Amino acid sequence: MPNGGVDAKRAVEELKELAELTGGKDDGGSRRVAWTDEWVKAREWLEGKLSEIENVEVERDEAGNLWATLRGASEKAVLLGGHIDSVPNGGWLDGCLNTIAAMETIRALSGRDLPVTVRLVDWADEEGARFGRSLLGSSACANALDPEEVRGLTDKDGISLPDALREHSVDLDRMNESHKQLENAAAYLELHIEQGPVLERMNLPLGVVLGTFGVERHVVKFIGQHAHSGSTPMDVRRDAFIAAARSAIAFRDDAAARDDVRATTGFVNVSPAIVTAFNGVCEMSLDQRALDADVLADMLRGAKENGELISDEENVSVEWEKVWEIEPRPFDEKLVELADEAISEVAGTSHRLPSGPLHDAAEMAPLMPTVMLFVKSLRGLSHTKEEDTPEKDIEASVAAFHRLAEKTVGWMSGRA
């Protein structure tokens, strides 16, 4: 077998097989939305493949996560994570690449006497596509899911989350009991497509993820007074949109001047929004991200100061409402080093970068040493059937993930 025991070409073939079964690049995109029949079909396909691997035990936990365990001399376990669920009309790689690379890694390790245990986990409902709550299975497993926060969620047909879970033999109030799966967990590894343009622009197939960004998300509301576009001289206007526009530029410029952070204006709603008046109200979203908590706090402080200064100059008022926040989840330094080695051995060059999107790894990072690998995304696209990665890069990612698993097993056995 090429690549030290792992058959990366088989992983690519299995990705295509899954796309054939439940959608992917063609046929409108993938259809593996969690808690639906096609997701069940995908998991039955996965479970069938896992059951064929020598010495592997397959089970489901109380949160609906699927585990495949290859026991070693010690119960101490290295976890390999992925999610086979997708968004509607999703790509052929987002989530299932991770699961299939983990399966191929388990296959490569299965004939050996392992010093520690290796476990694949296929998380249930990473995307939150049906009920709007992402990382559902992994947050339950991390004992970080509050059932009350999600009990009232319904899908677009009015079906409640608890009812949908019950149809898949999951009891919302017992989901956090899945936490006992982590009893002996000692490290968590995950591979994912980048979903961004960084690696492609650097012409690199692979990168090591330094952690997931912390996020500060606010709605910023500017309040002036609308009036007629003809009768109101420029110098007496209290134009809320102009204040918002100046602020959005200030937020953007601040982020652009810092090292590898983000600031994004998303929705923008003005009122009265007619051609014959300037606007008395403008409400817009600001999403700020950074890997360092102090940097993130400084960005938010700066944005509020800028918003105040600009609002004073434009004679409007400004209000901030926090709508979401999550702290940065930096990954483990030792595992980042091992991942760098694995990538360099496979691809010659590695690169370290933060993750913009969240991943199941963010739920594991506070609990155990964690790291992720990114493989190049073409044009940075994901969550669409246009999502793609060259096959040779997919193969390189499977090979590097396998090497990282081997290195982590070695590191763990030294500590076991």
Add this chain to the structure above:
Amino acid sequence: MPNGGVDAKRAVEELKELAELTGGKDDGGSRRVAWTDEWVKAREWLEGKLSEIENVEVERDEAGNLWATLRGASEKAVLLGGHIDSVPNGGWLDGCLNTIAAMETIRALSGRDLPVTVRLVDWADEEGARFGRSLLGSSACANALDPEEVRGLTDKDGISLPDALREHSVDLDRMNESHKQLENAAAYLELHIEQGPVLERMNLPLGVVLGTFGVERHVVKFIGQHAHSGSTPMDVRRDAFIAAARSAIAFRDDAAARDDVRATTGFVNVSPAIVTAFNGVCEMSLDQRALDADVLADMLRGAKENGELISDEENVSVEWEKVWEIEPRPFDEKLVELADEAISEVAGTSHRLPSGPLHDAAEMAPLMPTVMLFVKSLRGLSHTKEEDTPEKDIEASVAAFHRLAEKTVGWMSGRA
């Protein structure tokens, strides 16, 4: 009678009487939308009052405009214009102040041997509130209405403009025949509330209007490429909203640096307008106004240049679509002088200012010497029941309008 023959207090009482009959400051605002029963009621009230004035002949023309004629030695006529129609829930002064001040002026002149003819015209449907086409009656009278442009208009209940006109004995295809009313017209005078904050801020009751602004109205569309707020570094973004925001500020700053012009961003639509992505498309309206055609053209040229420069810097493209334009309609220099005199005699100080909103006077200005007077609006408000002007200022406006009519009659008789 005070004020040289005009009874300005009676005009105020009649404004209140009309408000009592068809809404005004109280009771939800005025309800005199053209081509409705309450507008008919208001006009019957007006017609009744006009018919009581000695030597006055009242008639309707083919466009539904109401004329009251006080014949003088010459057929050459000075026109005093107004409109009794209002927007829904409108103010107690917009439009009807003009009509009632003209009626009071006709009353003051009616006992005299006049060298020229004086005519009041109450224009039909200045506001365009029901069918969206403003200046309907005055544009027909100016022979500037294209029936095909308005034939397809419907109100919110689906009733067509031609059907509604027919119910009021107006045939769309014959409206322009009303143009013969202007055969002997030699000057046009109109009084209006300012609908802006300029006079109030200068603590002046009255001003002379220099003309109505020319308008260039465009939809400006910026096209980049949306992507995820977390995964896309700042330096590779093609953020259409940021380009639009920078452009809106450039348009505003350019107008603020010029003398008495306007530039207004009205609606702003971004896409995909979600918190987790920057925007790939932003479409916004730009409304530019100036009294000088060359200045207006220069503003538009500058805006397009700025939009291109900014779009290049932000790596997006930009498209301009013209949605409306009208050339500036400067008023007559001699009448501006006479108006200045009239105001100075009544109020001590005059001030010259352009009109942001359009008025029926804009339709008359290309056809004959035209001028308007503005009276102070409190807080610049109009098209709302909060619209107001102190009664002493309303009285001053009626007195000044009467003096302007006297001066214009004198000027005309010199030319008759």
